Every structure is written in structure tokens, then in C-alpha cells.
Amino acid sequence: MKTKRADSHHQCIVCAAPEQNPASLDLLFTQMRAQQVQARFMVDQRYQGYQGVLHGGIAATLLDAAMTQCLVAQGIEAMTASLDVRFHMPIAIGSRLTVIGRQLAQKRNIYLMEAELVANGLCYASAKAKFMLPKQPKVAP
Numbered sequence: 675m676k677t678k679r680a681d682s683h684h685q686c687i688v689c690a691a692p693e694q695n696p697a698s699l700d701l702l703f704t705q706m707r708a709q710q711v712q713a714r715f716m717v718d719q720r721y722q723g724y725q726g727v728l729h730g731g732i733a734a735t736l737l738d739a740a741m742t743q744c745l746v747a748q749g750i751e752a753m754t755a756s757l758d759v760r761f762h763m764p765i766a767i768g769s770r771l772t773v774i775g776r777q778l779a780q781k782r783n784i785y786l787m788e789a790e791l792v793a794n795g796l797c798y799a800s801a802k803a804k805f806m807l808p809k810q811p812k813v814a815p
């Protein structure tokens with residue numbers, strides 16, 4: 675089952691349709707089981723930092739997006755409150771990544787999440803994060 679593109683972020687840098695945002699990474703997440711989603715991402719040279727290696731900020735963005743989409747798939751539109759990323763190995767340009775996000779737990783209004791970037795059965799980067807529902811409107815006026 676594909677996760678529907680949410681109206682709340684239809685121009686999102688990660689998951690918007692290209693006609694909505696030409697710079698979008700165009701990730702489409704699939705719900706794999708309860709509280710877990712995944713998407714495929716081809717690491718092309720537009721996304722490099724050091725020569726031949728995926729930029730860490732893009733890797734962190736993919737991890738954040740997977741956890742966001744895991745919640746969105748459950749109808750929860752929460753904000754990233756904290757994000758802890760581990761870069762285990764450099765990710766080469768040309769890699770075909772599986773981007774996985776899952777929910778670990780919920781404590782009061784805090785969702786504890788984790789995500790992984792996997793290729794060829796190896797985890798290249800992982801993250802743990804806390805997501806919270808905003809009390810106030812999501813953006814400053």
C-alpha cells in the first residue's frame with residue numbers, strides 16, 4: 675500500500691510530486707506493516723558532498739522523512755523535536771538505498787522513532803528521533 679502524499683506538505687522537498695516541487699527527492703513511501711514504512715532512493719551525483727559520497731545532510735533528511743512518513747501513515751502529523759543520526763559508513767554515489775522508518779514507542783505526546791538507510795543488507799546510517807504534536811500553529815506568521 676502506497677502512503678498518500680499528504681496535503682499538509684504537498685510541496686515537500688522530500689516527497690512532493692515533481693510537478694509540485696521540481697527540487698523534490700520524489701520519495702514514495704509504502705507501509706510495510708503497522709508502524710513501519712519504507713521507500714527506495716537512488717543516490718545520484720546531485721546529492722554528493724565529498725566527491726563520490728552522499729552528503730550527510732541529505733542522508734539525515736531521508737532518515738527524518740522516513741520517520742515522519744511512518745507517523746503520517748497513521749494520520750499523525752507531528753514535528754521533529756530531536757534527531758540523533760549515526761553515519762556508520764560512507765554511502766557511495768550510485769547506491770540504491772532502502773529508507774526505512776518505524777515507530778518504537780509513544781510516551782504521552784512524544785513519539786519515539788527510528789530509521790535506517792540500508793543497501794545490500796548493510797545499514798549505512800541510522801537515526802533515533804522524538805516527534806511531537808505542535809500545540810501552536812506549525813509555522814511562525
Ligand SMILES: CCCCCCCC(=O)SCCNC(=O)CCNC(=O)[C@H](O)C(C)(C)COP(=O)(O)OP(=O)(O)OC[C@H]1O[C@@H](n2cnc3c(N)ncnc32)[C@H](O)[C@@H]1OP(=O)(O)O
Pocket residue numbers: 683686688689738739740742743752753754755756784804806807808809810
Ligand atoms: C517527508 C515529509 C517531511 C516533512 C517534514 C519532516 C519533519 C520536519 O522537518 S518538522 C520541522 C522541524 N521541526 C520543527 O520545526 C519543530 C520546532 N519545534 C516545535 O514546533 C515545538 O518545540 C515542539 C512541537 C517540538 C514542541 O512544542 P511544545 O509542545 O510547545 O513544547 P514545550 O511546551 O516546549 O514542551 C512540552 C513538553 O515536551 C518536552 N519536550 C520538548 N521537546 C522535547 C524533546 N526534543 N525531547 C523530549 N522532550 C521534549 C518539554 O520538556 C515539555 O515537557 P513537560 O511538559 O514535562 O514540561
